[in-house]
Amino acid sequence: MVEKINLEPPAVIRNRPKIQDVARVAGVSTATVSRTLSKPEAVSKATRDMVLEAVQATGYRADHAARNLRRRRSGAIVVLVPNLGNPFFSQILAAIENTMSAAGYSVLIADTMQPQFRKQQILEHLHNNSADGMIVLDGSMAEEFLRSETAGIAASPVVFACEWTDKLRYPSVRIDNHSGAAMAVRHLIDLGHCKIGHIAGPAHNVLTTARREGFKAELKASGLKIRSEWDFDGDFSIEAGIQAAQSWFDLDNRPTAMFCASDEIAFGFISELNSRGIRVPDDVSVVGFDDIDIARHFIPPLTTIHQPRNDMGEMAARKLLANILGVASADQQDKLLLPVELIVRKSTAAPK
Amino acid sequence: MVEKINLEPPAVIRNRPKIQDVARVAGVSTATVSRTLSKPEAVSKATRDMVLEAVQATGYRADHAARNLRRRRSGAIVVLVPNLGNPFFSQILAAIENTMSAAGYSVLIADTMQPQFRKQQILEHLHNNSADGMIVLDGSMAEEFLRSETAGIAASPVVFACEWTDKLRYPSVRIDNHSGAAMAVRHLIDLGHCKIGHIAGPAHNVLTTARREGFKAELKASGLKIRSEWDFDGDFSIEAGIQAAQSWFDLDNRPTAMFCASDEIAFGFISELNSRGIRVPDDVSVVGFDDIDIARHFIPPLTTIHQPRNDMGEMAARKLLANILGVASADQQDKLLLPVELIVRKSTAAPK
DNA sequence: CTGAAAGCGCTTACAG
DNA sequence: CTGAAAGCGCTTACAG
Secondary structure: OOOOOOOOOOOOOOOOOOHHHHHHHHOOOHHHHHHHHHOHHHOOHHHHHHHHHHHHHHOOOOOHHHHHHHHOOOOEEEEEEOOOOOHHHHHHHHHHHHHHHHOOOEEEEEEOOOOOOOHHHHOHHHHOOOOOEEEEOOHHHHHHHHHHHHOOOOOOOEEEEOOOOOOOOOOEEEEOHHHHHHHHHHHHHHOOOOOEEEEOOOOOOHHHHHHHHHHHHHHHHOOOOOOHHHEEOOOOOHHHHHHHHHHHHHOOOOOOEEEEOOHHHHHHHHHHHHHOOOOOOOOOEEEOOEOOHHHHHOOOOOEEEEOOHHHHHHHHHHHHHHHHHOOOOOOOOOEEEEOOEEEOOOOOOOOO | OOOOOOOOOOOOOOOOOOHHHHHHHHOOOHHHHHHHHHOHHHOOHHHHHHHHHHHHHHOOOOOHHHHHHHHOOOOEEEEEEOOOOOHHHHHHHHHHHHHHHHOOOEEEEEEOOOOOOOHHHHOHHHHOOOOOEEEEOOHHHHHHHHHHHHOOOOOOOEEEEOOOOOOOOOOEEEEOHHHHHHHHHHHHHHOOOOOEEEEOOOOOOHHHHHHHHHHHHHHHHOOOOOOHHHEEOOOOOHHHHHHHHHHHHHOOOOOOEEEEOOHHHHHHHHHHHHHOOOOOOOOOEEEOOEOOHHHHHOOOOOEEEEOOHHHHHHHHHHHHHHHHHOOOOOOOOOEEEEOOEEEOOOOOOOOO
């Protein structure tokens, strides 16, 4: 018995349907299918219904590569993070992702700290149309942007957040780090401390500079001594805090209070002192910076400067969107300063 | 004075050069330019040099949207994270990003926990060619995959990591959670504890189940009592630990040791007890799970189960790459179990 | 080793 | 409101 042979592949296992297939099934042109999907109101109800039905029947979804090529956009942005493993940054990233995805954009990540990371390469995303814009959380990338500008490459929508740069005219969203540091020091002075030290962030970092200057300015304003041996170099890590604790321990004349440029520094500092039998705040007071989630649950709960992480991420995303869409309005400042707040907890007390 | 008017736009501010421009400058066809860039060895040295020079001169970079459309790939993958703000996950993400970018892929993120997140929508990336594959760190997404499979949509390369599912045949990379939990409990038993409690992860989570079963199995193996009032429900957060501490505190007959399903739970538990004057490990011993960075610097430094975060991310990425490229070899197991390790620190001691 | 030509799957003025 | 047609910028058999 010879069965009728069907040379057409069965509809079910056919390849991904394309707009042509939908058009054929609906009995309209591809233009009409396309319109129905992107501008439904530009199409008659009858046609619309037929097309939508055909879309259902075929299981059609528009190919984004094709659409993007035609529309000259990628629908993605990239976020440049200094350190993904750091909860401070990953939470800002989360806020950015939330805002961007609500606006229909996807977010690509690039971690400056990864061994594979190549500074020179990251701007390619902007130049080869794989991203429509970029949010930069790493101020040290400024030079790369500068270089590409002088190379005559057209500027793309870029927003700096948390960290920033004065060398370039990109918009930024951040806090007033100088004031934040000053508030921290003011709190210590108000408690009665006059021997106040500092553990700094990484060298050549805008945040480090701003916070150190806020620290010094407040000391000076109160007529307190600024001693360079109480001003420890570091970076934003726990390890930097441990290092500083060792240095502090070895001092003949020890500060009774320390302002740390990050919460993680504070954790390392407190942890290391603790293992040497020095108690916080009984023996030393410690203030952090950032107010990451665990700060309130550390032992002792950490007095720190709160940064509005969520707002910062969201604002940066909004600013970038406005830039991409070209709807930057007058009420949008180019440099947005978000408020900081001193959170007093248990790691600070009056000196003995 | 009338100047000569040039109707051609000056070369410098011309739009992005395209492959045509390079071809014209080099005096070859676009096919040859394309080949020079993607398969240099398929082109004579003389031609290659001319083309490369023209690329330099024009500042050409290939448009990825166009290239991807033609090559039928996107060059991106998406990572589905349950909670970006959680350092455990963001560090795995960092490892994935590092491995993928080394292989020339970009990584898109999607955070299950964000209010904007739509489960039904996330698989679109795979269906509309905006991603070539996906790494899933959230086991609860399994049902969505199941649904799309039964909808007859062709399967794409997908790898589950950390969490997994037995309902689907996707490859996975993870640790042996059952054994990890058992090791933690064994450690407590070896210290002499016989009243051991548990603070669980979120309900309906594979990790929660596996760790709880490991906990119970080890108790049973040692002939110890399993008391349901010592087995607290929770999730992986600090808050869950705080809640559990309150419940623990109210107990008439308190366990002398607690196994926590995550380090964050342990932090919350210890922190809350501390504020009530209960000391760890003097009054209660506590074991965590994960060994996130801060665990060793908590006060007291946390005894916990170490997960190889970096390896897990890297392995998941490699597995996905092999899948995408279709080079999955025989030595690659479908289910990869990575080793765990008990890290004894200061949060555990013999009972009083 | 090289080029002419087709085509990836959409979108969008343009004309009717 | 709808369709025919051009085109987004590449890549890749195919022929020579």
